[in-house]
Amino acid sequence: MLVTGIEILEKAHKEGYAVGAFNTSNLEITQAIVEAAEETKSPVIIQVSEGGLKYAGIETISAIVRTMAEKASVPIALHLDHGTDFNTVMKCLRNGWTSVMMDASKLPLEENIKVTKTVVQIAHGMGVSVEAEIGKIGGTEDNITVDEREAAMTDPEEALKFAKETGVDYLAIAIGTAHGPYKGEPKLDFDRLKKIKEMLNIPLVLHGASGVPEEAIKKAVSLGINKINIDTDIRQAFARRLRDLLEKDREVYDPRKILGPCKDAMKEVIKQKMILFGAAGKA
Numbered sequence: 279m280l281v282t283g284i285e286i287l288e289k290a291h292k293e294g295y296a297v298g299a300f301n302t303s304n305l306e307i308t309q310a311i312v313e314a315a316e317e318t319k320s321p322v323i324i325q326v327s328e329g330g331l332k333y334a335g336i337e338t339i340s341a342i343v344r345t346m347a348e349k350a351s352v353p354i355a356l357h358l359d360h361g362t363d364f365n366t367v368m369k370c371l372r373n374g375w376t377s378v379m380m381d382a383s384k385l386p387l388e389e390n391i392k393v394t395k396t397v398v399q400i401a402h403g404m405g406v407s408v409e410a411e412i413g414k415i416g417g418t419e420d421n422i423t424v425d426e427r428e429a430a431m432t433d434p435e436e437a438l439k440f441a442k443e444t445g446v447d448y449l450a451i452a453i454g455t456a457h458g459p460y461k462g463e464p465k466l467d468f469d470r471l472k473k474i475k476e477m478l479n480i481p482l483v484l485h486g487a488s489g490v491p492e493e494a495i496k497k498a499v500s501l502g503i504n505k506i507n508i509d510t511d512i513r514q515a516f517a518r519r520l521r522d523l524l525e526k527d528r529e530v531y532d533p534r535k536i537l538g539p540c541k542d543a544m545k546e547v548i549k550q551k552m553i554l555f556g557a558a559g560k561a
């Protein structure tokens with residue numbers, strides 16, 4: 279069933295587990311996510327980035343995800359990932375999305391608060407939940423120093439002010455993860471996470487979770503992360519399977535015989551994440 283983001287995350291917050299939020303931009307990725315959720319009996323968040331919207335078209339991707347979510351036996355939310363443009367956020371609300379992220383984390387704190395607060399008022403009026411970001415979650419390709427990385431991390435006092443003034447439902451925080459594949463091993467600031475959770479007591483979101491070792495994920499969940507964003511690990515599983523399949527079978531040409539196995543490879547990765555995050559069996 280299609281449900282709001284907060285319905286899924288409030289339960290995760292109370293019971294101390296995390297729900298996977300997986301990026302999609304087409305039919306097969308969406309199938310992989312929904313089938314993984316059904317097979318492991320997990321609640322799940324299906325999210326689309328602004329780039330994903332541009333690729334698939336908002337009406338098309340909304341219809342694909344909403345149709346599959348409504349038919350599913352597990353709770354599923356349709357979420358906008360990193361909405362940096364206010365008008366895109368409004369468009370998702372008009373297309374029946376059940377969760378949106380207003381990401382104004384690049385703006386100064388007061389401006390981030392202002393736009394997020396407006397989105398919260400409008401979205402809540404429509405029964406839609408809101409995620410926002412404070413601190414800066416960069417990419418692994420960003421060439422930044424250790425000091426710059428530290429400065430980009432979420433300040434607990436600012437996070438508390440932000441949550442109080444905006445009324446946001448769940449908050450993405452910067453504690454050392456980055457989008458994309460890691461060169462070395464990421465170092466997470468668990469003390470910072472613990473402090474933020476104690477002060478805010480709301481569901482917290484970990485971005486850039488592809489490539490983070492299992493032990494670090496488990497620890498982050500135990501300290502209060504309730505939504506974990508995964509994109510790169512799914513993309514890599516897709517590409518690995520595709521290369522392997524086409525190399526091994528030079529004759530295959532039916533897209534269904536090519537993309538079907540790629541979907542299964544993505545599904546396996548997603549199922550493993552659901553089990554790791556503690557969401558399996560929680561639907």
Ligand code: G3H
Binds near residue numbers: 327
């Ligand atoms: O946060 C980034 C997500 O992995 C989406 O990436 O902008 O390439 O769709 P994208």
Ligand code: 13P
Binds near residue numbers: 484
């Ligand atoms: P990864 O691609 O590193 O998994 O990050 C995904 C993400 O944070 C989407 O918002």
Ligand code: ZN
Binds near residue numbers: 360415457485
């Ligand atoms: Zn992200």
Ligand code: NA
Binds near residue numbers: 456458486487489
């Ligand atoms: Na990552």
